[in-house]
Amino acid sequence: MNKVITTNDFISKLEDGMTIGIGGWGARRKPMSLVREICRSNLKDLTLVSYGGPDIGLLSSCKKIRKLIFGFVSLDLIPLDSHFRNARQSGELPEVVEIDEGMLQWGLRAAGMNLPFLPTRVGIGTDVLKNNPHIKFVESPYDDKEKLVAMPAIKLDVALLHVNESDEKGNTLIFGPDPFFDDLFARAASKTFVSTEKLVDSTSFDKEKVANYNRFERNLVSGIIPDEGGAHPTACNPSYGIDLDHLKEYSKSAKTFDEYQEKYLFVDEATYKKNVGGIKSITSIPLTKF
Amino acid sequence: MADQFTISEVCICEAAKVWKDDGEILATGIGLLPRIAVGLAKKLHNPDLMMTDGEAFLIDQPHPLGVGAEPCVDGYMTYSRVFDVLWSGARHAMVTPTQIDKYAHLNISSIGNYAQPKVQLLGVRGFPGNSISHLNSIFIPNHSKKVFVEGSVDMVSSVGFDADDVEPLIGKVITNLGIFDYQGNKNTLRLLSIHSTSSLDEIRDNTGFDFEIFSTDETTNPTKDELDIIRNELDPNNLRSSVIGE
Numbered sequence: 001m002n003k004v005i006t007t008n009d010f011i012s013k014l015e016d017g018m019t020i021g022i023g024g025w026g027a028r029r030k031p032m033s034l035v036r037e038i039c040r041s042n043l044k045d046l047t048l049v050s051y052g053g054p055d056i057g058l059l060s061s062c063k064k065i066r067k068l069i070f071g072f073v074s075l076d077l078i079p080l081d082s083h084f085r086n087a088r089q090s091g092e093l094p095e096v097v098e099i100d101e102g103m104l105q106w107g108l109r110a111a112g113m114n115l116p117f118l119p120t121r122v123g124i125g126t127d128v129l130k131n132n133p134h135i136k137f138v139e140s141p142y143d144d145k146e147k148l149v150a151m152p153a154i155k156l157d158v159a160l161l162h163v164n165e166s167d168e169k170g171n172t173l174i175f176g177p178d179p180f181f182d183d184l185f186a187r188a189a190s191k192t193f194v195s196t197e198k199l200v201d202s203t204s205f206d207k208e209k210v211a212n213y214n215r216f217e218r219n220l221v222s223g224i225i226p227d228e229g230g231a232h233p234t235a236c237n238p239s240y241g242i243d244l245d246h247l248k249e250y251s252k253s254a255k256t257f258d259e260y261q262e263k264y265l266f267v268d269e270a271t272y273k274k275n276v277g278g279i280k281s282i283t284s285i286p287l288t289k290f
Numbered sequence: 291m292a293d294q295f296t297i298s299e300v301c302i303c304e305a306a307k308v309w310k311d312d313g314e315i316l317a318t319g320i321g322l323l324p325r326i327a328v329g330l331a332k333k334l335h336n337p338d339l340m341m342t343d344g345e346a347f348l349i350d351q352p353h354p355l356g357v358g359a360e361p362c363v364d365g366y367m368t369y370s371r372v373f374d375v376l377w378s379g380a381r382h383a384m385v386t387p388t389q390i391d392k393y394a395h396l397n398i399s400s401i402g403n404y405a406q407p408k409v410q411l412l413g414v415r416g417f418p419g420n421s422i423s424h425l426n427s428i429f430i431p432n433h434s435k436k437v438f439v440e441g442s443v444d445m446v447s448s449v450g451f452d453a454d455d456v457e458p459l460i461g462k463v464i465t466n467l468g469i470f471d472y473q474g475n476k477n478t479l480r481l482l483s484i485h486s487t488s489s490l491d492e493i494r495d496n497t498g499f500d501f502e503i504f505s506t507d508e509t510t511n512p513t514k515d516e517l518d519i520i521r522n523e524l525d526p527n528n529l530r531s532s533v534i535g536e
Contacts, residue, residue, distance in 0.1 A: 098414055
């Protein structure tokens with residue numbers, strides 16, 4: 001089955017009010033071109049789930065988010081995201097579910113395992129539970145009778161991921177050192193859309209590569225969008241690092257967003273790439289040292 | 291004993307000692323000074339410590355900051371694995387909260403009214419789970435009433451000593467003014483030593499709640515060994531000088 005689609009096809013699969021999970025972590029391997037397409041669309045009232053980076057900042061400033069489920073929002077090299085901060089401080093982000101990163105992992109896992117919840121101690125004794133009264137407790141049925149948090153499944157309508165290579169069937173390879181929680185997003189979602197640096201013929205995959213870098217099955221993948229540089233300005237190891245200069249420009253634009261939108265969002269993705277210096281300049285950004 | 295040293299260097303040397311008796315666990319120093327401190331701990335106090343490159347690998351030796359050296363990788367530590375490790379308890383972190391209170395609640399989430407914060411910070415990250423799973427020591431570069439708040443922190447991001455069912459695992463609290471722990475009567479904050487550049491009055495004036503006094507001794511001076519490793523090996527470009535205004 002050939003799952004390669006265009007960005008227009010991709011947007012046509014999304015609907016107002018959907019719950020969308022975004023893979024990657026902070027400013028690392030985010031499917032940013034897909035995020036930008038959502039910014040360019042008329043979609044609204046989305047619930048977003050993310051180990052947040054500039055994906056959440058951009059979608060906040062574009063007022064696409066009705067509810068955000070998150071543990072943090074950070075640009076890595078720049079600790080805080082000015083767009084997300086603006087949205088929170090101005091009260092423009094209608095609803096937040098701020099939970100421990102581990103609870104986020106548990107919620108995605110529960111959804112992927114088709115369970116209503118997974119038990120954990122995490123959250124007890126903190127404002128995470130005070131601020132989220134929908135998260136209930138459960139008592140251990142065993143002799144210990146321990147009171148545990150029942151972290152509810154976070155079911156996703158759609159997951160968005162960015163990978164290094166994919167074939168047209170959705171066999172993907174992630175070469176970056178950390179696969180993050182992308183597999184959990186894919187399992188928690190009804191549909192997963194993947195942007196890929198390279199569209200390849202899987203007959204070129206060798207066993208060792210597949211064993212190390214194929215992190216989830218192709219049956220989870222609904223659509224492939226070939227897009228070299230699609231993670232920019234976040235990192236996509238080993239092809240390119242975080243574009244710190246761009247993130248600085250992005251950070252400054254929280255107050256004067258019109259100009260940033262004009263240059264990077266009111267244009268198509270090909271023009272975006274041109275406006276940030278072209279694909280060669282993206283792929284020559286040195287890998288980030290942490 | 292060395293003649294001259296900075297308060298940053300005093301803090302790094304004291305911070306490094308928190309991992310001394312931890313055995314073979316994951317040491318995580320979040321922020322510049324804690325990160326240098328982990329390196330010093332590994333070099334001087336506890337060679338069995340596991341430490342990460344800040345990305346996805348365990349490294350055998352701390353690599354110098356800001357020099358771009360390739361670290362010697364000897365293991366794998368993705369974010370997913372960090373959670374597997376931390377829930378087992380085999381980790382000791384050093385973190386810098388924006389606020390801390392008398393119950394040892396930490397806040398890295400937001401300041402002000404939660405519905406519409408005055409200042410949005412990072413978000414709770416892994417603090418709720420960290421606080422009940424493994425030891426957390428604290429580094430505060432700007433000891434003041436804004437940090438050591440009167441009353442409760444604005445968003446309780448980690449468990450405090452007032453909780454019913456669980457107890458926080460809090461180690462040393464190292465600030466630019468002195469060294470503390472939460473081992474006072476009923477887990478009150480307790481002063482262990484005062485840095486040479488500070489005084490008990492200054493600490494009192496800058497702490498928003500009462501604390502016990504175990505000792506008003508001067509904090510131990512760094513040794514020549516410690517300073518040599520910090521200055522020549524771990525932080526040759528003196529990035530540490532930007533952390534505490536001295």
